[in-house]
Amino acid sequence: MLRIVVAPDSYKGSVSAMAVAEAMARGILQVFPTAEVRKIPIADGGEGTVQALVSATAGQLRVHEVSDPRGEKITAQWGVLGDGQSAVIEMAAASGLTLLNASRHDPRVTSTYGTGELIRAALDAGLRKIIIGIGGSATNDGGAGMARALGVRFTNAQGLELPAGGAALAQLQHIDLTGLDTRLLETEITVACDVDNPLCGARGASAVFGPQKGATPAVVAELDAALAHFAAHAQATTGRQVAELAGAGAAGGLGAGLLFFTPAKLSPGIDIVLDAVNFAEVVSDAAFVLTGEGHTDFQTAFGKAPVGVARIAKQFQVPVFCLSGGLGQGADAVLAQGIDAVLSICDRPMPLEECMHRGSALIEAASSRLCRIIRAVNVRAASATHDRAAALIQGLSASAGAAGD
Template sequence: MRIVVAPDSFKGSLSAIGVALAMERGIRLVFPEARVHAVPIADGGEGTVAALVGATGGTLRQTRVTGPLREPVLAQWGVLGDGATAVIEMAAASGLPLLAPDRRDPRLTTTFGTGELIRAALDCGLRKIIIGIGGSATNDAGAGMLRALGASFADAAGSELPDGGAALARLERIDLDGLDPRLDETEIIAASDVDNPLCGPRGASAAFAPQKGASAATVAVLDAALCRYADVARRATGRDVAGLPGAGAAGGLGAGLLFFTPAQLRPGVEIVLDAVGFPEIVSDADFVITGEGRTDFQTAFGKAPVGVARVARRFAVPVFCVSGGLGEGADDVLSLGIDATMSICDRPMPLDECLRTAASLIESATARLCRIIRASRRGGRMP
């Protein structure tokens, strides 16, 4: 029997590598003789740098940058094995895990540090940059990133706007005269984990700002501010990108890249799966176990488990998703190639306990799943 485990990280508890190892231990409890191929993956958020650098034999680097609330952070990024391509996670500079829950406020947080990472890659002479744009703490449509690269965002009086998504409601003029000219000669690939537009009911604010600390009233304020941003950016660039899939990724960072750089948006999980050669890995597997910290309606937008399932489905390989929790809309993934979902929580427990014991819970849940699969195979209902 050949089993592929291809999980994303369980944010706040385990890296993708840690999850994959726990899943393998669970498999061994039921199928001790199985050949297990572990493929830790990512979808543009946390773990993207590690996955791509590891798959290509690249190198890791660190740069001190500005965090989401202007506090310095040491952000890790990488250079792929070709020596010519940088890979950056915006989450390393502007991500939600950098802030305690009581300090999260998308009205104020900035992507300035992400721009500093891009500048660091340019300063190293790299002219191809992959930017993972998942896991943000921000809702500023990349305005902070662009400021770090030389752009200016002003109100009607000509004063520079402060940080954050809420201030964009007062945006009147975008000055691109100082924007780093090296961007025009750089291939930029934005690795997104969602396909949401910038504004509206499925936009950046409505879909993602609540998990960043926004109330319902704040969501409305932020959405109106992003609509204003889109209007002014369209006038400044002649581009109309706000409705494109992925424009709403990372609090609108996707739109900022599309408006003001030569960026192309691609599903992050596709970039990672291509880099690790996943189609070849999965083609002759008996089944695949994937997973993530929480499976809900957002997963169906294009997150890692769905990306894994789309590839596996081409080879008629069953896919099972073991997750830290199942939220509203989790069943949406069942029409996208995932055959069944399972939560690691086998009893009611506080969140902090679940995070602390995630490895053992993942191992146990994977073993439970494998026992069900074993029983199904005995009954002749699985290949």
């Protein structure tokens, strides 16, 4: 039987990862009606990570009241994995960009304090293994807010507590670790990180991710300088050199904050999720894979979900196609990361609001169009040297024969 795998991330703000997978499957079955379509919704550390891991391990979802990026109280979801001993948290649930409307985006003042409250909730529940997904942030505070929620004090030259946000870090003069939650010493923390950026500089948190959070060029420069100042003090206080490490700049520097103030280890978020769902086994005999995300650009090649999917699929010479809500600058960089083609789901010019509103329908139609192209490919010339590819296409053709079109 022809097997096709769909393994998309969510189209953030539009369609959940599961709904994307369902739409892709509907489009595929219009062209290959007898195919077996395996639906594996995924995440790379951002929105959907909790749901993906809880579902994959038959765990439980929980909720906790926390502070949002601007300090207002909200209810955030987190999870306990099926082993009953491990927590999974996404910082996006407490400190995410989607929690604020555009008029309230301001990385100078937004805080990761709520993410620290979620970590504390997991510790209070007696859990000593914590997976933290750190994609999708509204923040640029280097994880200082998170650390403050866990007992660290950040003060200025007058000994006063710094206000929340990344801009205030420029006034940092002293870091006091005496109140840091001692339960962290006996806790294993794995950080699911979806990018490999350092904390500061041209590829740092402020320069690369600040603009999407509302930072102007002047604010980017201000925040980058503040993070560099913060990193110097944190290194002097903890003895840890982390600012240049891959992933330190993730989530507005939350990666660095976790490395400075907790026993965390960073790991590619997509690898954690794909391992939990046994993706290598699922994809090993697939004809091809459809993956996707809301927007593909140069950042995707840094290690986001579609690239992680392709990396495993290519171990088995399985073709991978990426369907995205939109294509931005540098989207073609993913072609060097194992993705065979990247396409937009939009079938004509349309406002972003319309594309997001019609997300599921557009994904279904784009999946169908792509499958018709695949079906039409003539690989006879390649069959002598690419037996696996030829066999897969022959299977595709046989499966499509039942469609009668």
